[in-house]
Amino acid sequence: MKALIPFAVVLTLAGCDKGADSPRGFSLPEGNPSKGEQVFMKYQCLACHSLKGYNTDNIEPELANRVLLGGNVSQIKTYAELVTSVINPSHKIAQNYIPSEVSDDQGHSKMRNYNDAMTVSELVDLVAFLQPQYQLVPFKRTDYPIYLP
Template structure:
């Protein structure tokens, strides 16, 4: 009984630690970005070397991944600004779902994404994220409509 109680308290602490601790995203907010300027950043930093995006054909950039990672398109949960900023400045924090396979991470499990932290300005980053975010379309799950029987 006592042990059970201890487990419950520890679990509760662990759960709140993620959402409330000093490392939680609570309070995070970006200044409004300019999507058009963000598009220029997207091209200038050659994101297309490793990514594809609908409406962007890349002819000049040398391809750096055997199979490029698609950005934008239909997603099942909304891509938040915080997630997109994290993807750009700390890509190994949470490798995009489905990209843990070989080819997208190195031997240490780190993302192969280029590190932009020492070259991209904060303004460029906010503009970039303002450009990226609307490229994702929220596609809710289709509910299964089970037949209903009325006796």
């Protein structure tokens, strides 16, 4: 039993990303979702995005097809992921879209860069507004009927 302990430690350490660029230690102060909604409108996120409950009829589109925000996800959307999507959008390009519609020839996101415009407080509130727009829907296993001969 004792001999197994170092082995378990190695496995645990290997399982987590300890690099300087890992999300370890990341924590946001509590944001205000209703202020976040104002931030969302102020920066005209709806020019390129759609979000359930928000009308885009009177907003000039900046993309051929708006990229959906919120909705059902099989894995919880973390604050870290949302902050990354806003301040470093090319880190991970949204899936399920035609690449040329959402990124340029070099693979950079077509998302606008707000890093020199948005305050940190605005970012924190924005993320507090966005996170609950994603609903976790656990992956549903398909139950196949058992046919008995």
